[in-house]
Amino acid sequence: MLKSYRAKGFFRKGLLTVLQYIIKRIFEMIPILFIVSILIFFFTHLIPGDPARLVAGKDATFEEVATIREELGLDKPIWEQYVTYMGNLFQGDLGTSLKTGLPIMDMFVDRFMPSIYLTLFSMVWALVIGLLIGTLSAVFKNKWPDYLGMVSAVSGISLPGFWLGLILIQIFSVQLGWFPTGGADGWKSYVLPSLTLGAGIMSMLARFTRSSLLETLKADFIRTGRAKGLKESIVIPKHALRNSLIPVVTIAGLQFGFLLGGSVVVETVFSFPGMGRLLIDSISFRDYPVIQAELLLFSIEFIMVNLVVDILYSYLNPKIRYTA
Amino acid sequence: MEKLLQVEKLETQFTKDKQKIKILHGVNFHIHQGEVLGLVGESGSGKSITSLSIMKLFKGTSGEINSGRILFNGDEDLINKSETEMRKIRGKQIAMIFQEPMTSLNPVMKIGEQLLEPIRLHLGLEEKKAKEHAVSILKKVGIPRAEEIMNEFPHQLSGGMRQRIMIAMAISCNPQLLIADEPSTALDVTIQAQILDLMKQLQQKEKMSVLLITHDLGVVAEMCERVVVMYAGRVVEEADVFDLFESPKHPYTKGLIASVPKLGQKKEKLDSIKGNVPNPSELPKGCKFAPRCNDVMPICYEQEPPELNLENARSCSCWLYKEERGGIRV
Ligand SMILES: Nc1ncnc2c1ncn2[C@@H]1O[C@H](COP(=O)(O)OP(=O)(O)OP(=O)(O)O)[C@@H](O)[C@H]1O
Numbered sequence: 324m325l326k327s328y329r330a331k332g333f334f335r336k337g338l339l340t341v342l343q344y345i346i347k348r349i350f351e352m353i354p355i356l357f358i359v360s361i362l363i364f365f366f367t368h369l370i371p372g373d374p375a376r377l378v379a380g381k382d383a384t385f386e387e388v389a390t391i392r393e394e395l396g397l398d399k400p401i402w403e404q405y406v407t408y409m410g411n412l413f414q415g416d417l418g419t420s421l422k423t424g425l426p427i428m429d430m431f432v433d434r435f436m437p438s439i440y441l442t443l444f445s446m447v448w449a450l451v452i453g454l455l456i457g458t459l460s461a462v463f464k465n466k467w468p469d470y471l472g473m474v475s476a477v478s479g480i481s482l483p484g485f486w487l488g489l490i491l492i493q494i495f496s497v498q499l500g501w502f503p504t505g506g507a508d509g510w511k512s513y514v515l516p517s518l519t520l521g522a523g524i525m526s527m528l529a530r531f532t533r534s535s536l537l538e539t540l541k542a543d544f545i546r547t548g549r550a551k552g553l554k555e556s557i558v559i560p561k562h563a564l565r566n567s568l569i570p571v572v573t574i575a576g577l578q579f580g581f582l583l584g585g586s587v588v589v590e591t592v593f594s595f596p597g598m599g600r601l602l603i604d605s606i607s608f609r610d611y612p613v614i615q616a617e618l619l620l621f622s623i624e625f626i627m628v629n630l631v632v633d634i635l636y637s638y639l640n641p642k643i644r645y646t647a
Numbered sequence: 648m649e650k651l652l653q654v655e656k657l658e659t660q661f662t663k664d665k666q667k668i669k670i671l672h673g674v675n676f677h678i679h680q681g682e683v684l685g686l687v688g689e690s691g692s693g694k695s696i697t698s699l700s701i702m703k704l705f706k707g708t709s710g711e712i713n714s715g716r717i718l719f720n721g722d723e724d725l726i727n728k729s730e731t732e733m734r735k736i737r738g739k740q741i742a743m744i745f746q747e748p749m750t751s752l753n754p755v756m757k758i759g760e761q762l763l764e765p766i767r768l769h770l771g772l773e774e775k776k777a778k779e780h781a782v783s784i785l786k787k788v789g790i791p792r793a794e795e796i797m798n799e800f801p802h803q804l805s806g807g808m809r810q811r812i813m814i815a816m817a818i819s820c821n822p823q824l825l826i827a828d829e830p831s832t833a834l835d836v837t838i839q840a841q842i843l844d845l846m847k848q849l850q851q852k853e854k855m856s857v858l859l860i861t862h863d864l865g866v867v868a869e870m871c872e873r874v875v876v877m878y879a880g881r882v883v884e885e886a887d888v889f890d891l892f893e894s895p896k897h898p899y900t901k902g903l904i905a906s907v908p909k910l911g912q913k914k915e916k917l918d919s920i921k922g923n924v925p926n927p928s929e930l931p932k933g934c935k936f937a938p939r940c941n942d943v944m945p946i947c948y949e950q951e952p953p954e955l956n957l958e959n960a961r962s963c964s965c966w967l968y969k970e971e972r973g974g975i976r977v
C-alpha cells in the first residue's frame with residue numbers, strides 16, 4: 324500500500340525519512356536504467372559503419388575482418404550481444420575499447436573527474452551570477468540594471484559555445500597569456516572552459532529568476548511583509564526569492580544534466596581531456612563499447628541530478644508530499 | 648471623542664500605459680479612538696485603494712497619492728512621511744489584515760518565523776521573549792496547540808486558522824489602528840462569524856480602532872459603530888450605523904440596503920442595483936451614480952453634488968438634500 328504523508332520541510336522530517344526516500348528513488352531508477360540501456364545498445368548499433376573493419380584496418384582481407392568480427396562477438400544476434408553485455412556490466416566490466424584495446428574503466432578514470440569539475444565550476448558560476456542578474460533585473464525592472472542584465476543574458480544565450488570559447492582563447496590565452504589554451508592541469512585550465520560552458524545556463528537562469536521573481540513580487544504575502552514594516556532588503560531575499568527559486572531549481576537541475584553531456588563542444592575547443600571528447604572520438608571510430616558505457620554513465624548522472632533536484636525542491640517547497 | 652485618523656481630500660492615482668487614472672477623488676472620513684468604522688461599497692469603488700493609501704503600500708505598483716492629508720494621531724500627516732518613517736508605523740501603529748488568508752501568508756516560511764518578524768522588528772524583544780510573546784498572541788486569537796503551530800507551514804492549516812494567524816500577526820505589536828480588508832469574505836459562513844467575533848472581542852479588549860472594509864452590510868450591522876459608503880472613488884455617505892440602516896439618505900446606500908437578503912429570503916448578490924460601477928477612466932459627468940440612480944434629477948448629470956452635512960453628524964453627497972438643514976461643507 325502506498326501511504327502518503329506530508330513532509331514538514333525536508334530536513335525537519337528526520338534522517339530516516341530522507342534515506343527512505345532516496346532508497347525508494349534509487350530502486351525506481353532500476354527499471355528506467357534497464358530501458359535506457361536497451362535503447363542505448365540498439366541505437367548505438369544503428370550507427371552506420373563496421374567496427375570490425377575499423378579495427379582490422381583498411382588493408383585487411385575479408386577473412387581477417389570476419390575473424391575479428393567473430394572475436395568481438397559482433398556476428399552473434401544483437402539480442403545475444405545485449406545479454407552478454409549486460410552480464411558483463413553486472414560484474415563491473417564495462418568492456419574494452421575497440422580502438423585502444425584498453426579496459427574502458429581505465430579510460431574513464433582519468434577523464435571522469437575533470438569533466439565533473441568542469442561541469443560543477445560552470446554550474447556554480449552560472450547559478451551565482453544568473454541569480455544575481457535575475458534578482459537585480461527584477462528589483463530594478465525597466466531601469467538600467469534590468470536592461471544591462473537582460474542584454475547580457477540574451478548575448479549569453481545567443482553566442483554559440485565554440486565561438487565564445489575561441490574568442491576567450493584569443494583574448495585571455497593568446498594575447499594576455501593569463502590562462503592556458505587547453506588541457507586540464509590546475510585550476511587555471513578550468514577557467515575559460517567553465518566560462519564558456521556556463522554562459523548559456525547563466526543567461527537562462529537569469530531570465531528565469533527575473534520572471535519568477537517578478538511573479539512572486541505580485542503575491543499577497545509580499546504585501547503582507549511590507550505591511551508589517553519590513554524593509555525591501557528583507558522582503559526580497561527572505562520572502563520573495565525563496566519562493567521564486569522553486570521553478571529556478573528545476574531549470575537549473577535540467578541544465579546541469581544537459582551540461583554533463585553538453586561539454587562535448589567545449590572540451591573539443593579547449594582540447595580538454597574529458598568525457599565529451601572521448602565520446603566524440605569513440606563515435607568517429609564506432610567504438611561501440613565506449614559509446615555505450617559513456618551514454619549509460621550520462622544517463623545515471625542525469626537521473627542522479629534529478630534526484631538531487633527533487634530533494635532540493637522539497638526543501639524549498641514545504642507543500643511537496645512524499646510517498647513512501 | 649478623539650479622532651485617531653483623519654483622511655481629507657485624498658486623491659490617489661495609477662498610471663497605465665503612460666495615462667494617469669485617478670482612482671480616489673477626494674476621499675474624506677475619519678475614525679475615532681476605539682471605534683469600528685465600516686467602509687462599504689461595491690467592488691471597484693476604491694475601498695482597498697483607500698486602505699493602501701493610508702499605509703502608503705504602493706511599492707511595485709504605479710499607485711501614488713496625488714494630494715490630500717492623512718492625519719494620524721492628531722497632527723502627523725502620513726503623506727509627508729518618508730518610507731523609513733512609514734516602515735516604523737506599518738505593523739506597529741497601523742496593522743492590516745487582508746481578504747485572502749490562503750495567499751497572504753508566505754507558503755515557505757513557518758508560522759512562527761512569520762509571526763516573529765513584526766515582534767522582533769517593532770518590539771525589539773530578544774529571541775526567547777519574542778517567542779513567548781508570539782505564543783501568547785496565538786493563544787489570544789484562539790489557536791489551540793500554539794507552540795506546535797509555530798513550527799507548521801501555512802498549507803497545514805485551514806483558512807479560518809490562517810486568518811487567525813493573520814489577526815495574531817496584525818495585533819502582535821498592539822496597533823492603534825487595525826485595517827481589515829474583507830477579513831471574512833473568503834471564509835465559509837460559520838468560520839466567518841467566528842473570525843468577526845474574535846475581531847470584535849479583541850477590538851474591545853485592546854481598545855483598538857478598526858477600519859473594516861466589506862461588501863457585506865450584515866457584517867457592518869454586526870460590527871460597526873459608524874459607516875462610510877464609497878462609490879467611484881468618493882465618499883457618498885457617512886453616518887452612524889443605526890441612522891444608516893434606519894434612514895439611508897443616498898440613493899446608492901438605499902440600493903445597497905435594499906439588496907441585503909432579509910431573513911428567509913434567498914441570498915442575492917449585493918450589486919442588485921441596476922447597472923455597474925463605472926470604469927475609473929470613463930467616469931460620467933456630474934454625479935457618478937446618476938446613470939444608475941432611481942431619483943435622478945437633471946442637475947445630477949451636470950454637476951457633481953457637494954458633500955452636505957446633515958443632522959446627527961452625518962453627511963451625504965447628493966443633490967436631493969441640497970435644501971436640507973446643515974448646509975455645504977466643501
Ligand atoms: N494596481 C492597480 N493598477 C491600476 N488600477 C488599479 C490597481 N488596483 C486597483 N485599481 C483600480 O482601482 C479601482 C478601485 O479598486 P479597489 O481595489 O480599491 O476596489 P475595492 O472597492 O476594494 O473593490 P473590491 O470590493 O473588489 O475589493 C478599481 O477600478 C481598480 O481597477
Ligand SMILES: [Mg+2]
Pocket residue numbers: 694695696828
Ligand atoms: Mg478590495
